[in-house]
Amino acid sequence: MLNEKSGSIYNRLAPWIIPVLLLIGWQLFTMNESVSGSILPPPFEVIRTGISMAISGDLWTHIYISFSRALTGFVIGGGLAILIGMLNGTYPFVEKHLDTTVQMFRNIPHLALIPLIILWFGVGEESKVVLVAIGVFFPIYINTYHGIRSVDKGLVEMGNVYRLSRWHLFSKVILRGALPSILVGIRYALGTMWVTLIVAETIAASSGIGYMSNNAREFMQLDIVVLAILLYAILGKVADSLAKLLEARLLKWSPVYQMKK
Amino acid sequence: MTQKGVELQIKQLEKSFGHLAVLQKVDLNIKSGEFIAIVGKSGCGKSTLLRHISGLEKATAGEIIQNQHSLDGLNNQARIMFQDARLLPWLSVLENVGVGLGLEQGWKERAQWALQQVGLENRAEDWPSILSGGQKQRIALARALASNPKLMLLDEPLGALDALTRLEMQSLIESLWLEQKFTTILVTHDMNEAITLADRVILIEEGAVKMDLPVDLQRPRNRLNPAFAKLEEELLGHVLGREQVDLLEPRLRKVEN
Numbered sequence: 001m002l003n004e005k006s007g008s009i010y011n012r013l014a015p016w017i018i019p020v021l022l023l024i025g026w027q028l029f030t031m032n033e034s035v036s037g038s039i040l041p042p043p044f045e046v047i048r049t050g051i052s053m054a055i056s057g058d059l060w061t062h063i064y065i066s067f068s069r070a071l072t073g074f075v076i077g078g079g080l081a082i083l084i085g086m087l088n089g090t091y092p093f094v095e096k097h098l099d100t101t102v103q104m105f106r107n108i109p110h111l112a113l114i115p116l117i118i119l120w121f122g123v124g125e126e127s128k129v130v131l132v133a134i135g136v137f138f139p140i141y142i143n144t145y146h147g148i149r150s151v152d153k154g155l156v157e158m159g160n161v162y163r164l165s166r167w168h169l170f171s172k173v174i175l176r177g178a179l180p181s182i183l184v185g186i187r188y189a190l191g192t193m194w195v196t197l198i199v200a201e202t203i204a205a206s207s208g209i210g211y212m213s214n215n216a217r218e219f220m221q222l223d224i225v226v227l228a229i230l231l232y233a234i235l236g237k238v239a240d241s242l243a244k245l246l247e248a249r250l251l252k253w254s255p256v257y258q259m260k261k
Numbered sequence: 262m263t264q265k266g267v268e269l270q271i272k273q274l275e276k277s278f279g280h281l282a283v284l285q286k287v288d289l290n291i292k293s294g295e296f297i298a299i300v301g302k303s304g305c306g307k308s309t310l311l312r313h314i315s316g317l318e319k320a321t322a323g324e325i326i327q328n329q330h331s332l333d334g335l336n337n338q339a340r341i342m343f344q345d346a347r348l349l350p351w352l353s354v355l356e357n358v359g360v361g362l363g364l365e366q367g368w369k370e371r372a373q374w375a376l377q378q379v380g381l382e383n384r385a386e387d388w389p390s391i392l393s394g395g396q397k398q399r400i401a402l403a404r405a406l407a408s409n410p411k412l413m414l415l416d417e418p419l420g421a422l423d424a425l426t427r428l429e430m431q432s433l434i435e436s437l438w439l440e441q442k443f444t445t446i447l448v449t450h451d452m453n454e455a456i457t458l459a460d461r462v463i464l465i466e467e468g469a470v471k472m473d474l475p476v477d478l479q480r481p482r483n484r485l486n487p488a489f490a491k492l493e494e495e496l497l498g499h500v501l502g503r504e505q506v507d508l509l510e511p512r513l514r515k516v517e518n
Contacts (some may be wrong), residue, residue, distance in 0.1 A: 154343065157317065
């Protein structure tokens with residue numbers, strides 16, 4: 001009984017062993033001045049900076065701004081991607097007219113659009129949101145389209161034979177069948193979302209985590225630069241965990257999730 | 262509740278995919294409430310015939326008349342059981358049965374009734390993925406029964422089940438049919454199953470009806486009855502062709518002794 005319990009605590013802690021060891025190593029490595037503080041500041045200093053910025057409120061402002069840019073862009077880009085992916089997957093007529101165009105645009109690295117986007121939208125909020133929206137569009141589009149196309153034809157035929165209404169056929173058979181694939185697209189797009197935002201904020205912004213880091217570089221505030229990197233790691237992990245949670249909820253019928261009890 | 266099953270007249274039905282003729286001038290009359298088994302080698306067109314009756318395929322020529330009306334498009338009266346259960350894995354067992362009622366208002370009670378008919382009312386809240394193959398087919402049967410169909414089309418629904426489960430399913434299907442008297446068409450490659458269940462066995466070869474064999478045995482049928490064995494032998498003879506049956510005969514005789 002005791003053994004079982006300590007086993008479960010160990011299982012919960014196990015994923016964090018390596019991150020904690022890395023932190024300890026980092027502290028030991030930088031503590032005795034063997035590495036100059038201008039190359040890598042010790043973690044304690046980074047944490048101290050983080051705390052003082054949190055107290056002054058600067059940190060929260062930057063996080064909030066970055067987060068709302070990421071979310072707005074994600075919702076717009078992801079929403080459009082799911083919509084167009086579904087239309088293309090369902091109606092051959094739409095696919096015939098739209099797919100080639102989408103595939104052409106997909107092969108343009110979206111970060112190459114930054115100069116154009118800045119010229120069009122300026123350095124304000126719009127340019128960041130637009131870039132994130134473009135960045136998340138394609139992974140979600142591809143996976144939605146693929147998901148709809150690979151729904152078991154036998155199930156659709158069954159739905160037809162059993163005279164399901166068009167709405168039920170879509171919501172109970174096609175959409176549910178495509179959902180695992182759509183969720184893969186969403187998880188993948190969360191990664192693209194951060195990358196796009198960091199680059200956009202580094203190049204042209206006057207707020208946000210990317211700006212904070214880039215600004216600190218100019219004043220050689222290495223602790224803030226490292227803090228920004230850590231923040232991205234934490235925010236990325238949080239976003240991924242939320243996506244995982246969503247998956248576990250929506251796909252609870254799948255044997256994969258039933259075994260994980 | 263006990264409405265009669267549909268009556269079907271299949272007239273000169275033809276189907277070809279490109280140059281390949283799958284059905285050639287099939288004529289068949291099916292009485293209301295009759296249990297028909299369609300047998301034949303794989304690729305003979307038996308499943309295609311069933312798909313035409315369900316309205317999933319469009320004939321090249323000829324027509325199917327159901328209760329005096331020519332069929333066009335999906336057959337509203339028909340419910341199909343496929344070889345695979347085709348359950349929606351993301352819906353509970355009960356909801357899957359509800360699909361048979363189009364998930365329209367008030368489906369729940371009726372679905373519960375149908376689950377009782379197949380003896381799985383205690384699995385209503387389970388996910389289909391944890392059920393055995395036989396249980397999945399029973400759910401599919403409940404789904405087909407739920408809407409009180411007048412025509413039941415069975416496309417080798419027991420083909421993938423183990424021998425014991427298959428016997429159970431056969432008697433379940435027979436008892437439900439005896440009770441509700443829906444017209445039933447069973448496509449199977451199992452001669453024994455055909456004779457166990459059907460009033461008439463139709464043999465299809467190269468897309469045409471080759472034999473129409475009435476089975477006048479008392480239900481429930483006893484497989485050890487010599488008349489049963491004789492019918493099975495006759496049917497096998499036609500399916501395989503005469504000379505091959507000569508090889509089988511000594512074995513069959515031994516069984517009879």
